[in-house]
Each structure stands twice: as C-alpha cells, then as structure tokens.
Amino acid sequence: MLFNSFEFLIFFPIVTAVYFALPKKVQWIWLLVMSYFFYMNWHAEYALLMAACTIVTHACSLIITDIKEKKHKKIAMWGGIVFNIGLLAYFKYTGFLLDVIQRVSDILGLPVTTPKVSILLPVGISFYIFQALSYMIDVYKGRVKAERNLFKYALFVSFFPQLVAGPIERSSRLLKQVTQEHRFDWERARIGLLIMMLGFFEKVVVADRACMYVDAVYGNWASASGAQIALATVVFAVQDLCDFAGYSHIAIGAAKIMGIDLMTNFRQPYFAHSVQNFWARWHISLSTWFRDYIYFPLGAGRGGKLKMARNLMIVYTVSGLWHGAALKYVAWGMLNGALQVIEGLIPQPKNKPRFPKLDLLMHILWTDFLILITMLIFRAGSLSSALGMLWRIPTAWGAETMTTGFSGMQALCTGICFAILFAIELIHEKRKTLTGMTDRLPVFVRGALYLAALMAIIIFGVWGPGYTAQAFIYFQF
Amino acid sequence: MTALWLAALVCCLMLADKMMRRDDAERKYGAFFEDKQGFDVLFFGTSRVLDAIQPMELWRDYGMTSYNMGNNSEPLGMTCHVLKLAMGVHKPKVAVVDVYYMNHALDEAWTYPYRHVFLDAVPFGRAKIEAVRASLPQSEWMEFLMPFSLYHGRWDEILSGQTERMIDCEPYMMGSELHVGVESRDDYAITTQALEEELPGMQGMRDIAALCRENGIELVFVALPGHASEQEQMAMNSAGIVAQELGVPFVNMMQEDVIDRQTDCFDQLGHLNPGGASKVTAYLGAWLTENYALEDHRGDAAYDFWNENLKAFEAHRARVWPQ
Numbered sequence: 001m002l003f004n005s006f007e008f009l010i011f012f013p014i015v016t017a018v019y020f021a022l023p024k025k026v027q028w029i030w031l032l033v034m035s036y037f038f039y040m041n042w043h044a045e046y047a048l049l050m051a052a053c054t055i056v057t058h059a060c061s062l063i064i065t066d067i068k069e070k071k072h073k074k075i076a077m078w079g080g081i082v083f084n085i086g087l088l089a090y091f092k093y094t095g096f097l098l099d100v101i102q103r104v105s106d107i108l109g110l111p112v113t114t115p116k117v118s119i120l121l122p123v124g125i126s127f128y129i130f131q132a133l134s135y136m137i138d139v140y141k142g143r144v145k146a147e148r149n150l151f152k153y154a155l156f157v158s159f160f161p162q163l164v165a166g167p168i169e170r171s172s173r174l175l176k177q178v179t180q181e182h183r184f185d186w187e188r189a190r191i192g193l194l195i196m197m198l199g200f201f202e203k204v205v206v207a208d209r210a211c212m213y214v215d216a217v218y219g220n221w222a223s224a225s226g227a228q229i230a231l232a233t234v235v236f237a238v239q240d241l242c243d244f245a246g247y248s249h250i251a252i253g254a255a256k257i258m259g260i261d262l263m264t265n266f267r268q269p270y271f272a273h274s275v276q277n278f279w280a281r282w283h284i285s286l287s288t289w290f291r292d293y294i295y296f297p298l299g300a301g302r303g304g305k306l307k308m309a310r311n312l313m314i315v316y317t318v319s320g321l322w323h324g325a326a327l328k329y330v331a332w333g334m335l336n337g338a339l340q341v342i343e344g345l346i347p348q349p350k351n352k353p354r355f356p357k358l359d360l361l362m363h364i365l366w367t368d369f370l371i372l373i374t375m376l377i378f379r380a381g382s383l384s385s386a387l388g389m390l391w392r393i394p395t396a397w398g399a400e401t402m403t404t405g406f407s408g409m410q411a412l413c414t415g416i417c418f419a420i421l422f423a424i425e426l427i428h429e430k431r432k433t434l435t436g437m438t439d440r441l442p443v444f445v446r447g448a449l450y451l452a453a454l455m456a457i458i459i460f461g462v463w464g465p466g467y468t469a470q471a472f473i474y475f476q477f
Numbered sequence: 478m479t480a481l482w483l484a485a486l487v488c489c490l491m492l493a494d495k496m497m498r499r500d501d502a503e504r505k506y507g508a509f510f511e512d513k514q515g516f517d518v519l520f521f522g523t524s525r526v527l528d529a530i531q532p533m534e535l536w537r538d539y540g541m542t543s544y545n546m547g548n549n550s551e552p553l554g555m556t557c558h559v560l561k562l563a564m565g566v567h568k569p570k571v572a573v574v575d576v577y578y579m580n581h582a583l584d585e586a587w588t589y590p591y592r593h594v595f596l597d598a599v600p601f602g603r604a605k606i607e608a609v610r611a612s613l614p615q616s617e618w619m620e621f622l623m624p625f626s627l628y629h630g631r632w633d634e635i636l637s638g639q640t641e642r643m644i645d646c647e648p649y650m651m652g653s654e655l656h657v658g659v660e661s662r663d664d665y666a667i668t669t670q671a672l673e674e675e676l677p678g679m680q681g682m683r684d685i686a687a688l689c690r691e692n693g694i695e696l697v698f699v700a701l702p703g704h705a706s707e708q709e710q711m712a713m714n715s716a717g718i719v720a721q722e723l724g725v726p727f728v729n730m731m732q733e734d735v736i737d738r739q740t741d742c743f744d745q746l747g748h749l750n751p752g753g754a755s756k757v758t759a760y761l762g763a764w765l766t767e768n769y770a771l772e773d774h775r776g777d778a779a780y781d782f783w784n785e786n787l788k789a790f791e792a793h794r795a796r797v798w799p800q
Contacts, residue, residue, distance in 0.1 A: 409632075409633035462630075464629060
C-alpha cells in the first residue's frame, strides 16, 4: 500500500480512529495487526520474512540478556547478524553476485556459466533488517534492555508508517513509544496532518512531476543535449530529495497523529557546506546507523588519516551496496567516500574569510556540484551510461534538444514548486518551522491557507488514473 | 471549527470538480438528463449513430421527440447498460439500436475512455455504481465513479487554453453531431453472407431485447449505411439472424440504396456528413412512423422548446453545411 494511494487514504483514518477508540491497553495490538496488514498488501508471503527476522533477533537478544558468558553472548549476536544479513544477501544480492562472477569469469576466460536468477526483492527489507539489527546490537552493547514480549518487539520492527522506507528508528526511541498508551490530541493531530501535507506536496506535486522530465531524458540520454542532461540531473536531485523526504514526512506526520515521534530524516541537505555535512543532513537515520554500527566499531578516525580514509571508504562502499545491487551504486558509494576523504585531507584556512556569507554560499554551491555528479551516477541506468552522460554534458552541451513530452505549463508548475520548496527549506534552515510561522496568523486566515495548500496538492498532484502511481524510489532499497 | 473547515473543503472539492470536468458529457447528454417530458424514440449505438441520426430533423418532419444516445466505439454489451441507465430517466416508446459493433466485446480496453462521455453525465447513485461495476474492470472503477481523480490533471490543458472536445455536440442537437466534409468511399461490395460463429455482440442483443421486453419498449435493430468491410457486413447480417430469432425487427440499411457513397460520407470510416445524415434520418423517420403509433407533437404548446431548438439547429446546420 503506497502512501500516495487511494487505499492509504481509507486505511489511515480508519486505523487511527479505531486506535484511539480502543482501550489503551490493547492499542499496540491493533497497531501490530494493522502494520502486518499494511505490509501484506504488497506480497502477503513476505510477511513471513519479516516475522522470521523479528523472531530471530528477538530470540538472540533474549539469549544475549539471559546468558552470562560473554563468548556466548557474542555468538548469539553474530548468529543474529549472519542470519539477517544472509536473508538480505539472498534476496538482494544473489543476482548481482552471480553477475559479477560471470563478468570476472568472462574477463579471465574461465568456462563458467552462472544461472540467471530472478528473485523479487521484498519491499523495505533493508530498512526493517537494519532496524532489527540495531536493536540486537544495542542489547549486546548494553545500551538498551531486551524487550521480553515478542509481540511488542514485533511492533517495533513492523510499525507501518516507517516500515518500508524509514526513518530507521532505534529501539531506545521507538520501542517504548509504540507500546505506550496514547490519547488523541487535537494539536498533535493538526501538526501531524500539516507534516503529512508537506510530505504529500513533496511527493505527489514535486517529485512525481519532476520524475516525468527526468525519466524522459535519462531514458533516452543519447538523444539528449548536454544541457538537457545537466538540467535533468538538477531536477533529479530535487526529485530524489522530495521523494524520500516526502515519504519521511508522511511517516513522521502519520506517527505524530498517533502520538509517536519519529526522528528527523532530512535537514535541508542541499544547504550543506561539504560532502561530509551533506551526509549529516541526508537520510540521517541511515547515516547515523552506519556511523554507530560500522564506522565506530571499525575505529572511526582513530589511528590517523589513513585509517579514517579506509573506514570511510568501507562505510560508503557498504552504503552504496545497501542502496542497490549494481556496480553503479558501489561506484556512487565509493565516490561519496572518496570525496569525504579528500575533504579531510584539505587543510582548513587559518584565517576567517573576509566575506563569510559569500564563502558559505561558494561552499554550498561547490558541494551541490559534487553531489550532482554523484546523483547522476545514482540515477543512470548503469555505470557505463553514467560515464557516457558525464562525457556528453560538456561535449554535446549545445546539441539539438530531444522532445521530452514535458509541456510548458508542466515546466512552469515544476519551477514554481521548486521555488516554494526552496522557500520552505530556507525557513527550516533558519531554524523556523512552517507551523510556527502560520500559528501567528488569525485562525481563519490560517484555515484558508491550509485549505488552499491542500487544494493545490489535490489539483496539481500527480495522482489518480491519469498518471501511473509512482512508487517511492527508496522502496527498492 | 473542524466541521466548518471540512465543509469548506467539500465545497472547494465540488467547485474544483466542476471546473476540471470535460464538458463533453454535459453537451452530449445534458439535455437528455434535464428533460422533463420524455422521448418517443431513443437511438443507441456507435459513432455511426452519432453522425447519422438527427433528432431535430425527425421533429421537423414527423413531430416525434427523440434523442441520439449514440457514443463513440460503444460495444453492444455497453449499449445494454446505457439503455438500462437511460430507462431509469426516460422510458421511450421505441428503442433503435445499431449493430455495427457486433465484433467488439465489452471488455476491449481501448473502448473504455469513450465511455466517460456517457457515464460522466449519469448522476452518481446506485444505478451508476451497478453499471460501472458490470461494464468495466475493477481497475477502472475509480475514474468512472470519481471522475475528478482523472480530470484534476487537466489543469495544464485548461490554463494553456488547449482544451479539446471529444464530441462536437450542442444541447439543442439532442445528442447528435454534424461533421462536415466529403470523402468518396466506394470500394466495397455489399454482401448478404453471414457469419456462423457466436459474435461478442450477440449476447448484448439478447440482453437488450430482454430488457426492452421487460419494460414494454418496442425494439428495432438497425444496420446503418456507410463503409463496412466484408467481415463487418457479415457480422451485421448475422445480427439480422439473431434479431429474427428474437422476434425483433431488423432494418438493414446496408442493403438499401439510401446514401450516395460518393458524396455522403465525411471520412474514410464511412461516417455520414449532414447530407448523408438527412437521408438516413428521413428513411428511419418514415419507417418508424409507418410501423409504430408515434404521436405528432408539433402542434402541442408543451413542446414549443423543440421548435426553438430546431431554429438553433437549422441555423447551425446552414452555417456548417450550406449546400
């Protein structure tokens, strides 16, 4: 069930209404049942995978808690990790691995023919497995206590708003919240709805319209001019942000209505002044996951710049693989790692800049330029296409433009949406909130403003049978 | 406060729905659904009917009140649902159904978009829900029951002033179209052969006959003239056999010398221009008057608005088709 589907518009109000109507003690049971129902809407049988992940990590966590011997605790933890990563590897990387073996064999002239496999990737598997692993590792490290009730823990793993595309929550934040009793609160509901509205604006108005242009150019890049590829890459950068941040906002808003606070997942990433800073603002729940469970255990920056560079490269290569089983994702991850390594090697200026704001702006623009290159690799059909496109941008800059089917009105609408989005991001960057700003307005003006915004989303949104419902980009991860 | 806001939202949605809708449905079927007096004859079928039957000429020449319910690419299975929904509003004395689409099944997906013109005009209610569920696959229900889900995407078309009509019809035309132009299409031979197999439209014919029988409506099947391939003609001839089995009159105008193939069509598909339409309308008008006791309403003051519509129609016809 997609957030931008008619089914969700029916599902969510019903779930929320029943949730608050039920006796407080059984609220979490209802949420658990509905979360599994939500997930089973894609492929019912894949709920078994989620259940297996839940049962194994829960059992391992109890073993870790209950046994005394440290060595046995470690075996239990690694058992859980191997099981879950094995599950992820089978569903996500079998085809990729066989493809790599075939390629290497071909290069080496070995008589190897790997079978062609087609395994359907269960929606959100990377997200819930990472969330479950973080819990188990936290129990092992003694950061959290193990939850003895399997079903309460199952709700933490499957909580539907953030189940399939994050934010990847930590048990220290979410586990207690989802199993707590909640009362309906009008103010929370209002703020939750506004956050959801922002998410829908980002997803159905901005991302899905931008997607039409990006798909047209990237799908036929050899016929596009260099300028078109460059423009499509800029548009994709906004699409990717809106697609993912849109999902996160809908998830955060929906959870807030039910009385549950989810973590912020994006903090104006295109205002970052360095690639490192970009990753502190983009998909924060995943970046911090990699930081806490891979980068820190590897030793982080301890042991000199070389070790730090090695650790960064490992983390970002894994991050690339997490995003997708393809060489382009590995290259994308490695490039992000390499850029941060290089940033770390550049000495910081000793004096303060004469024009700090201009200096900041130049840093932001340079960072965005670098990120755009990585985005192009991320979006391209393959690594060779990405290299071809990067070559075509300067060499065919003024070539004849291809027809994209994107009308003047669509372009104007996209431009206006980008401007609105920029204004919203700027407001947030200045540490203000939209709700905070509109709260000062008289109640009728505020109501009219919300109504106008909602109507604009409904009319200008890419939804309904006239358009193909666009799945969220991050569902495939 | 929340209730007030929700009420405002509903009003805004209704307004947006009205603004975004195509007006084809209103122009084509608005006069039918708004009419209070009813019709003597209703014509059903495909675009052939749409172009070939002029209700205003039937009024002028015979005084019968009729409505052209024909719609583009309408399989006979769909005609049955159109007839059922139409009967819920006005029950005619005679229903005339064209059999040109004998070879087309109800579930041919390419014909779905054309159904909007009729179904968008039908007020929301149980009958409409039943018709949509029975005539379309589940994947299409939403856009037919909630057309705003489809039409909200028309904002760019509306803002750029590039709206296109699907049907060239005005309310005073009582559902018909006037398409001008002359295309000679004389490259087909008339055949009297019929197909032996069961055709998709045959069940539709049987259902239509049963529906008319249950409701006391006289039914006539017709094959309108115009270009038709040998296969299409054989299918229409098969329809004649089914009509005979059902005990329903069948007027096969393909076999009659009603139109001039050199001058009476406006396109290569054999759709009739106003000249050809006048001949077919006159032929059918005479046949209906001869076979059914249809009242001549021309002297009745209650039908004065038909005369006003006739003036508007004739002025329009003279403008687009001066010869």
